[in-house]
Amino acid sequence: MPPLSLYIHIPWCIQKCPYCDFNSHAIKSDTPESAYITALLNDLAVDIQRYNITRPINSIFIGGGTPSLFSPESIDRLLRGIEQQLVLKESLEITLEANPGTFESHKFAEFRALGINRLSIGIQSFNNSLLRKLGRVHSAQEAIHAAEIAHQSGFDNFNLDLMFGLPGARPDSSKIDIETAISLKPTHVSFYQLTLEPNTFFYKFPPKLPDDETIFSTQKQCQKLLADQGYLQYEVSAYSKQGLQCLHNVNYWQFGDYLGIGAGAHGKISQALPQQIIRSFKAKSPEQYLRGSHQNGGADVISVTDLPLEFIMNHLRLKQGFTLEAYQAVTGLAAATLEPALSACVTQSLLIRQNNHYYCSEHGWNFLDNILEKFIPENGN
Numbered sequence: 001m002p003p004l005s006l007y008i009h010i011p012w013c014i015q016k017c018p019y020c021d022f023n024s025h026a027i028k029s030d031t032p033e034s035a036y037i038t039a040l041l042n043d044l045a046v047d048i049q050r051y052n053i054t055r056p057i058n059s060i061f062i063g064g065g066t067p068s069l070f071s072p073e074s075i076d077r078l079l080r081g082i083e084q085q086l087v088l089k090e091s092l093e094i095t096l097e098a099n100p101g102t103f104e105s106h107k108f109a110e111f112r113a114l115g116i117n118r119l120s121i122g123i124q125s126f127n128n129s130l131l132r133k134l135g136r137v138h139s140a141q142e143a144i145h146a147a148e149i150a151h152q153s154g155f156d157n158f159n160l161d162l163m164f165g166l167p168g169a170r171p172d173s174s175k176i177d178i179e180t181a182i183s184l185k186p187t188h189v190s191f192y193q194l195t196l197e198p199n200t201f202f203y204k205f206p207p208k209l210p211d212d213e214t215i216f217s218t219q220k221q222c223q224k225l226l227a228d229q230g231y232l233q234y235e236v237s238a239y240s241k242q243g244l245q246c247l248h249n250v251n252y253w254q255f256g257d258y259l260g261i262g263a264g265a266h267g268k269i270s271q272a273l274p275q276q277i278i279r280s281f282k283a284k285s286p287e288q289y290l291r292g293s294h295q296n297g298g299a300d301v302i303s304v305t306d307l308p309l310e311f312i313m314n315h316l317r318l319k320q321g322f323t324l325e326a327y328q329a330v331t332g333l334a335a336a337t338l339e340p341a342l343s344a345c346v347t348q349s350l351l352i353r354q355n356n357h358y359y360c361s362e363h364g365w366n367f368l369d370n371i372l373e374k375f376i377p378e379n380g381n
Contacts, residue, residue, distance in 0.1 A: 001270050002256040002330045005059040005248050006082070008040060009262030011286050013066040014101070017135040018201035019194055023264030023284050024065045032290060037074050039290050041081040043261040043282065048085055051269045051278075053259070056087040059248035060094045066122075068098035072110035079114055093247045095120055095159075100146030101138045108146075108153040118246070119150055119158040120190070126180045127173055130166050133207065147184035157244060159188035164222065165215040166194055167207035178222045182229050187244040189226060192237035193219070236317045236368075253317045255310070255330045263289040273332025277302045307331045308338050309375040316368060321351075321359025341374035 012027040047053070060082070067075070075096070082088070095118040096111055098104050108119065125131055126140040138146075150158045160181045164174040181189055193215060196203045210218070223233060231239040235253060238246065251258065260267030264284040270277045283289045283296030302310055311331055315322040324335040342358065345351040350364035350371050364371055 001055060002254075003058045003251055004053070004055045005061070005251045005256065005258040006044075006057050006086070007248075007258050007260045007262075007265055007267070008060065008062045008067075008078070009064060009260070009265040009282075010036070010062065010067040010070060011065040011263045012069060013064060014069070014099070014137050015135065016201075019134060019197070021197035021200050022065070025286060027066075027069055033070055033074050035290055036286070037078050037081070040078060040261050041085070044082065044085055044259070047259050047261065047267070047280070051259075051271065053086070053269075055257075056089045057082075057092065058089055058256075059092065059251060061248040062094075062096045062116075063120075064097055066099050066104070067096055068104035068107060068111070072107055072114060075111065075116070076114050079116075093118055095246065095248055097122065098146070099138060100143040102142060102145075105142070105146040105149045108149050108155065112154045117155070117157060119155050120161060120188075120246075121146055121150065121158060122161045123177075123181070124161060124163045125166065125173070126177050127169075130169060130173060133167050134163075135201075144180070144184065147186065151185070157187045159190055159246065160184065160186045161190045163192060163194050164218050165210055167209055169210060171214065171218070174218045174222050175225065178225050182225070182231075188238070188240040188246060189231055190238055191222060191226070234319050250318070253314045254322075254326070255314045270330070273330075274304050274307055275301075275332075277307070277331075304333070305377045307333055308341075309372065309377065312338070312375045313372055316360055316371060319359065319365075321357060323357050325356075338375075344374055345371055 009023065011023050011025050012031055013024045015026050016024060062075070079094070094116045096116045097120045098108070099122050123143045124134055124136055126143055128140050131138065131140065147158070147160065162177050162181060166173065178191070194209070196206055226239045227233070230241055232242065233239050234245050235249070238249065240246070257269050258267055259269070260280060260282065263282060263286045265282045267280040268278070269280065278299050278301055280299040281297050288296050311322075311327055315326075327333070327338065328335060342351070345364070346353050349361055350367065351358050352361050360368065360371070
């Protein structure tokens, strides 16, 4: 069976950002922090029994929302409860998403003492004007200070989240953001384009964004800056120092398994290959989730005909691509089920084949959607 991870969703944040389509809700003074931790641990117990989980956990990712709004005492109770229910690998990576506001960053040392060994800090920009347009509640100085506190707190592995293609951005805005990020010496940088997602304020009231040519030029310029400083692109929007990729996210892209607990969390569990690979989902409403986490949600079996597309859609986000052996191992399908789409992509120079290893060409990397279209079952594959 594939490696197994655990994703935990804490859905509250200080306020909802206008671009955010995640399951997040503005925190209130009476947010039921203790009851939510209880619900998470009950949810986990139900999933362990439902899917007969005996495999060890390779990584834990606590996302949101803004999990760093919760108290260290609550996070400690959560982690100790997980330890009692699951086998955890000694080399376990535990990531906590955090905002750089002063209220959150002063807890970093306590989070590190609990065993959390990786932070992902949502910066988005070091430009105060752009931060205001994005609806962020922190300042550029707070963002810089948060990275400094992460170092001081003993986090030798942390990520800074940045966005490009922002409304009102100057041509050099992202360059300055990347240079500032590099100066703070994170081990990992997430650098992704702002997109206007349905069910967001920006989608309903679209801001004026830079033109496509400017966005593409910005991306290329910043990618070179990162590469020159030893940040290797290993995924569509992820760059890391050598050997310091986010293990949790890599497991997603390698079509690994993960339990998902919390309001709106998703999971993927392989019980039998290829006919019993399951995607689970939990109730999105925190109130509904708290009323009965094990009852509110559901699961769907991934059809065997959809597996080739599911695998390709994930693996080709990674620069390293995939091998046919990996495809067979995590899907249980024969390599021939990727044909004729796989050969067509090689013939059209969208994919490169080298020693039975397939990965995107530079051209294919820029036209990933064209590759994926070839693996859609309706296309006859």
